[in-house]
Amino acid sequence: MGIVLRVTEQQIRQGLRGLPDGSPDYEAIWQRICTEVKLRRSGWNEQPGLPAEKPTASRARRWVVAASAAAVMAASGGTAVYFDHAANRAWTAADAGQKLEAYAEAEGVRLTLNNAAIGRQPLTEEEQMSLRMSLRETAGRSFELAEFGESTLTDLDTGQKLEISGTKRNIFRRDAQGEEPVLTQYFSGSLPATGETKRYRLTMKDLFFNQTVETPLEGEFAAGSEYVAIPEEDLKIKITAYDWVSGGNRLNLKYEANRDWPDSQSGDLPSVFSKEPGKIVIKNGEKPLTSPVWGSIGAEQTWSRNTSFTFRKPEGQQIEDLSFAYAYVRTTDKASGEWTIDFAVEGSQAAESNYTLKIDGQQALEERTGMTLPEAVVSPFEVSIPVNRQEGNNGLPGGRFLFYRDILLQVDDLEITGFQAPIPGQPYVPPGIDPKSPENIAFDLVPDAVTDLSGKTLTLKLRNAVVVNEYPDVWTGIEPPGDQGQSFSETMPDQSVMAYKVTRKGKDVHVQTLTENKFYLIGGTHLKVDGRMYESDLNETSSKYGGDFGYRIDVFKNVPEGSDFSINAGSYGVYDSSRDLDLPISD
Amino acid sequence: MDDHKLFETYKEDIYRYCLHMLRSQSDAEDICQEVFVKAMLADRIQVEYIKAWLMRIAANECHSLMRRRSNGNQKEKKAFSINLPLHPSPSVEQAYEQAETADEFGRLLDKLNPKPREALLLYYMADLSTNDTARTLNVRVGTAKSRINRGLGVLKKLYEKLPEAQRKGSGHRASSY
Known part of the structure; x- marks a missing residue:
């Protein structure tokens, strides 16, 4: 800084360092951070405005490594990037495979087994069988979710019980049309081969009907107030903090319960009750108004006896108009009994949803990428597209094509995200993929x-x-590098900016390259000292890509003191949208 | 450094930066939370200078939010005021004086355009080097220096227009650095 400004600069430095922070509730922020970290690590994506229960026949969340993750991992040493494959989609499960339409009745409830389909499990070579079931009559019972207490599928020829793939819970949810509650459950082992018929017995026991109910929290809502939240469980909550902050726009709320959440094993409570505990909701009249900042509508995603979360006040809403309630899922009815359906599955029929489709536009694709994708192999659970290409430089102008970062399968007006793996010449292979398997693009339909x-x-x-x-x-x-990191930058001919930070650590030289996730380093940097080339130690290379921040650190071992140092970026990947393509898939 | 220590060590720097960039306590809380969530989910082992790294995430998050609201959002244009002092002071009078001065200084800073404002906050408040400030802002070092100098020049002029009593107040302020 210039001398002329020195005096003022000192004052301004003090002024800036003395800026107030408005005394935010750091403890509340910390609690929300912990909650959010836990949610993201568990795979939860915040979707404000969505109901807590999706009216879809979705199974357990499945996580797929994105093609971009495969890309960014190529430099090795990083962490895989995962995304929720099922987010924001609501499809109706279609009947496929062998139609069964067998049913059993008990306690006025008809359980129908609609169809069975066999196909390869996504990302594996193993086959699985899906059974799609529906509750077509429930004797007029009112409920949001229904869940059987137990489900087993037995091979009647061998007595073997088939293993359930994915979630073990048997929750029937209403389909996208909101009509009959449906469940698709997946089993593996002891499946019929083509031309073979196997006989099975499906047994379901004790059906619980669940509704969300609310207990109004009446009286003055304030710290110290105590309420009965769930009368039948003697669950009480005591408000320990009730603070409107940020100019009255946010409510920091803490409460503690007098006991742990009811244990499903202790009585007749189905697991849905224990795993989806209650929450405080803010209401204006009958309508839930606002949701916690972290989590879905009206609910914190974790429950403990001491719970803390924050509501955002609705626009223009007066605090005094708000009311509070404790909402929880409660078993409102139970049909005790056993539903048994014997049925036979013929291997060819159940696997009839496995077929191959032609992918058009191969010439345009090959001109842009040097690869072809001639066909899509469709199964009930996955679309798989084998990749054909020669390894090595494909001679295309503007850089050698590696793969597409974003791959989508559009099905009518909905899109499924896919990924490509293993990428030739790239060390990273997503979990579940055999690195020696042929290169493939896959879309998980499950x-x-x-x-x-x-x-x-x-x-x-x-x-x-x-x-x-x-x-x-x-x-x-x-x-020449020293103990203190020095920064240098280079604008490459393609306008990518390499920002290097170079540090000597004993005999070694560390070169950190910031990529900002605009590109990623593939081969790593090269170092030249007094005319001699040094290659980095790949075992000590580390990188981090994700979000808005990305970097790679190359470690050059035993680099002598010298006078003439220079760095080359090596090979790196950039994104080229001029090669975007839409390829129709046809019979 | 474990997650909680990371938060405890840098929470004030991150929050104050967000607050004075976004001029909204509510937004600052959101972005501050997001910064630490990202930091906790990231692999920090190879991050050499954690503070610069956190500030970079904060800057990016603030940029994103401001971009989303760049079309005449009233929240961004709305004047903000902060009424509480950051640090406890030995006397009521001194506390009052410091709060007033700090508040006034915040208003001066508020008059700066976002680019020099963020450069000043990173360089002086967060105590980053010019190189780290440049990297955080994704600009050349010369550009970062230019923004710091430009912001300093404007702030100096605004500061000189303050009554003497208020200018003197800042010289007595306690600092957390």
Whole structure:
């Protein structure tokens, strides 16, 4: 800074360092951070405005490694990027495979087994069988969710019980049309081969009907107030903090309960009761008004005896108009009994949803990428597209094509995200993929229980091609590295900016390259000292890509003191949207 | 450094930066939370200078939010005021004086354009080097220096227009650095 400004600069430095922070409730912020971290680690995506229960026939959340994750992991040493494959989609499960329409009745409830489909489990070579079931009559019972206490599938020829794939819970949810409650459950082991018929027995026991009920929290809502939250469970909550902050726009609320959440094992409570505990909701009249900042509508995602969360006040809402209630899922009815359905599955019929479709536009694809994707192999649970290409430089202008970062399968007006793996020449392979397996693009259909794509319009959408650039003649001269990191930058011919931070650590030299996730380093940096080339130790290379921040650190071992140091970026991948393509998929 | 210590060590820097960039306590809380959530989910082992790294996340998050609200959002344009002092003071009079001065200084800063404002906050308040400030802002070092100098010049002029008593107050302020 200039001398002329020195006096004022000192005062301004003090002024800036003395800026107030408005005394926020750091403890409340910390609690919300912990909650959010827990949610994200568990795979939860905040979707404000969505009801807590999706009216879909979705199974357990499945996590898929995105193609971009495969890309960014290529530099090795990082952490995989996962995303929720099922987010924001609500599809009706289609009948596929062998129609069964067998049923059993007990306590006025008819359980119907609609169909069975067999196909390869996504990302594996193992097969599984899906059974789609529905509750077509429930004797006029009113409920939001229904859950059987127990479910087993037995091979009647061998007596073997088949293993349930994925979630073990048997929750029937209303389908996208809100009509009959449906459940698709998946089993593996002891499945019929083509041309073979196997006999099974499906046994379901004790059906619980569940509703959300609310207990009004009446009287003055304030710290110290105590309420009966769940009368039948003698669950009481005491408000320990009730603070409107941020100019009255937020409510920090803490409460503690007099006991733990009811244990489903202790009585007749189904697991839905224990795993989806209650929550405080803010209301204006009968309508829930606002949700905690962290979590879905009206609910914190974790429950403990001491709970803390924050509500955002609705726009223009007067605090005194608000009322509070404790909402929880309660078993309102139970049908004790056993539903047994014997049925036979013929291997060919159940597997009829496995077929191959042609992918158009191969010439345009090959011109842009050097690869072809001639066909899509469809199963009830997955669409798989084998990749054909030669390894090595494909001779295309503008950099060697590696893969598409964003791959989508459009089915009518909905999109499924897919991924490509293993990428030739790239060390990272997503979990569950055999690195020696042929290169493939895969779309997991299971989260939506979509088991038949026939008759739908399919388009393969390829976006953001990753291409490799390398400029072996672009060397950035740097000062001899010292203990304190020094920063240098280089604008490459493709306008990518390499920001290097170079530090000497004993005999080694560390080169950190910021990528900001605009590109990623593939081969790693090269170091030249007094004319001699040094390669980094790949075992000590580390990288982090994700969010808005990305970097890679290359470690060069035993680098002598010298006078003439320079760095080359090596090969790196950039995104090229000019190679985007839409390829129709047809019979 | 474990997660809680990370939060305890840097919470004030991050929150104050967000507050004075976004001029909204509610937004600052949201962004501060997001910064630490991202930091806790990230692999920090290889991050050499954690404070600069956190500030960079904070800057990016603030940029994102401001971009989303760039079309005439009233929240961004709304004047904000902060009424509480950051640090406890030995006397009521001194506390009052410091709060007033700090509040006034916040208003001066509020008059700066976002680019020099963030450069000043990173360089002076968060105590980043010019190189780290530049990297955090994704600009060249020269650009960062230019923004710091430009902000300093404007702030100096505004500061000189303050009554003497208020200017003197800032010299007595306790600092957390």
